[in-house]
Amino acid sequence: MTKLTFATGIPTEPDVKKLIEKFGTPTAGTKIAYSDIAEVIGEKVGSNRLHTVTTAWRKVLRNTHNILFRSIPNWGFEVMDNSSRILHAANRYKDGLKRISTSAKVAETTPVDGLSEDELRTRNHLSRVAGVIRLAAATEAKKLKSPLG
Numbered sequence: 001m002t003k004l005t006f007a008t009g010i011p012t013e014p015d016v017k018k019l020i021e022k023f024g025t026p027t028a029g030t031k032i033a034y035s036d037i038a039e040v041i042g043e044k045v046g047s048n049r050l051h052t053v054t055t056a057w058r059k060v061l062r063n064t065h066n067i068l069f070r071s072i073p074n075w076g077f078e079v080m081d082n083s084s085r086i087l088h089a090a091n092r093y094k095d096g097l098k099r100i101s102t103s104a105k106v107a108e109t110t111p112v113d114g115l116s117e118d119e120l121r122t123r124n125h126l127s128r129v130a131g132v133i134r135l136a137a138a139t140e141a142k143k144l145k146s147p148l149g
Helices: 013-023 034-041 048-065 082-108 117-143
Strands: 031-033 069-072 076-079
Touching: 013 034, 013 048, 031 034, 034 048, 034 076, 082 117
Parallel strands: none
Antiparallel strands: 031 076, 069 076
């Protein structure tokens, strides 16, 4: 028998199947407590294993049924409704733009001394593409009509 280590891990699939059998395909607004999940898979609330399994379970539901969860701090999960999904998407989008801007700033402020030709091309590419993305985002945002007029 192979010794399980951090590198080999314990498969999540059996526990994910248990969660799917217990909770099925939850609908918008459904709330599921960490304690209920922990009971199904035989783990303690707050354990690394619980986190690993719930991450895998949420991924399966997202990929197979287009179900997204939000965390309810210190309690559990709730399936997002359409409004929550759009708010979530908008927040992720804004976060992504910030990350792109930050990475471009790092590239742009990196001295060119000692960089290879490939590194210089990468530096310039990051700067150009970030600029194009920022411009496109700003231009498209101006096209949105406010419901207030």
